Amino acid sequence: MNLVDRFGRPLRSLRISVTDRCNLRCQYCMPEPEYVWLPREDVLSFEEISTLADAFIDEGVDRIRITGGEPLLRRNLPILIESLAAKKRIADLALTTNGLLLKTHAAALKSAGLHRVTVSLDTLHRDRFRALTGSSDHDAVLAGIDAAAAAGFTPLKLDTVVIRGVNDDELIPLIDFARRVDAEVRFIEYMDVGGATRWSPAAVVPRAEMLETIGRHFGGVIPLGGQGSAPAERFLLPDGRTFGIIASTTHPFCSDCDRARLTADGIWLLCLYASAGTDLRRPLRAGATLEEIRQLIHTVWSLRADRGAEERLGLDRQTTLIPVRALKKDAHLEMHTRGG
Numbered sequence: 001m002n003l004v005d006r007f008g009r010p011l012r013s014l015r016i017s018v019t020d021r022c023n024l025r026c027q028y029c030m031p032e033p034e035y036v037w038l039p040r041e042d043v044l045s046f047e048e049i050s051t052l053a054d055a056f057i058d059e060g061v062d063r064i065r066i067t068g069g070e071p072l073l074r075r076n077l078p079i080l081i082e083s084l085a086a087k088k089r090i091a092d093l094a095l096t097t098n099g100l101l102l103k104t105h106a107a108a109l110k111s112a113g114l115h116r117v118t119v120s121l122d123t124l125h126r127d128r129f130r131a132l133t134g135s136s137d138h139d140a141v142l143a144g145i146d147a148a149a150a151a152g153f154t155p156l157k158l159d160t161v162v163i164r165g166v167n168d169d170e171l172i173p174l175i176d177f178a179r180r181v182d183a184e185v186r187f188i189e190y191m192d193v194g195g196a197t198r199w200s201p202a203a204v205v206p207r208a209e210m211l212e213t214i215g216r217h218f219g220g221v222i223p224l225g226g227q228g229s230a231p232a233e234r235f236l237l238p239d240g241r242t243f244g245i246i247a248s249t250t251h252p253f254c255s256d257c258d259r260a261r262l263t264a265d266g267i268w269l270l271c272l273y274a275s276a277g278t279d280l281r282r283p284l285r286a287g288a289t290l291e292e293i294r295q296l297i298h299t300v301w302s303l304r305a306d307r308g309a310e311e312r313l314g315l316d317r318q319t320t321l322i323p324v325r326a327l328k329k330d331a332h333l334e335m336h337t338r339g340g
């Protein structure tokens with residue numbers, strides 16, 4: 001019988017963070033002046049990641065997404081991609097990147113067997129990009145998007161975190177931009193995850209408001225339905241274009257969540273909002289067999305009852321999820337360590 005958790009949710013997708021380092025300092029993710037990093041010796045080798053992936057695959061995973069931090073900062077990433085792409089039961093192998101280094105790596109990632117790329121793009125304005133991310137290299141992201149398309153990663157996905165007063169006037173320009181680069185844009189509601197220390201309820205632009213703005217401009221939107229366990233709801237515009245909305249804050253999708261998250265140092269999280277996870281690095285380095293790790297994964301998933309975003313929805317959220325002093329004590333609480 002297929003493995004399911006206490007709410008009947010299967011284990012299907014695995015997000016692997018390959019580094020906690022990032023070359024941007026996005027205000028919604030890493031706004032603090034300083035961070036505590038994972039000890040380098042704890043970061044899993046590609047061989048260790050591949051072994052853990054095998055154990056997850058044995059328990060039902062058939063989709064893997066590589067993330068970070070910024071995954072393209074991890075040296076020789078195509079080597080890992082090649083070993084994951086060779087696993088026969090993986091139906092979907094994707095990467096989420098901020099795009100800064102994509103121009104350099106797109107072709108090698110494609111040759112290594114990566115199926116899909118998602119680029120985070122929050123603004124089309126250079127000055128806003130600088131204010132939002134601390135980097136003046138907006139052109140590099142745009143060049144990365146072009147390079148990904150040229151390497152054959154089409155259609156691309158673009159992820160935009162929508163923040164009131166920051167980029168909520170760019171919904172229409174981003175849909176237009178996505179069409180020009182053969183991409184589909186997905187608007188993400190700003191979430192109060194660990195690390196989002198500047199979050200406030202007022203900064204969230206709810207799905208309903210985004211749909212109203214987009215529908216008014218284009219003359220209506222049609223929900224496409226059938227999203228399954230995918231977080232984005234997709235919509236069709238009268239001119240045939242599509243876009244997505246990930247309403248993680250106002251309409252959480254915990255009941256369909258089939259995701260496991262592995263941090264760069266091998267901590268396995270059952271939920272983006274979890275306060276702790278299961279250490280898989282220790283048993284692996286202590287010589288546990290693949291079968292023992294598979295059994296551990298089986299037991300932990302079968303006891304899973306997390307529904308973090310739904311629980312947050314029920315709270316009176318006037319403050320951020322995790323205070324800065326707690327983040328300083330445990331980097332695993334940070335979104336950039338969990339991989340988003």
Ligand code: SAM
Pocket residue numbers: 022028029067068069070071096097098119120159160161188189190191192193196335336339340
């Ligand atoms: N560096 C890569 C990137 O920028 O895509 C991968 C890691 S990043 C943590 C993964 C995703 O998390 C990005 O799409 C980012 O926009 C999203 N993210 C980070 N903080 C968020 C927040 N507070 N609310 C919503 N999405 C967030």
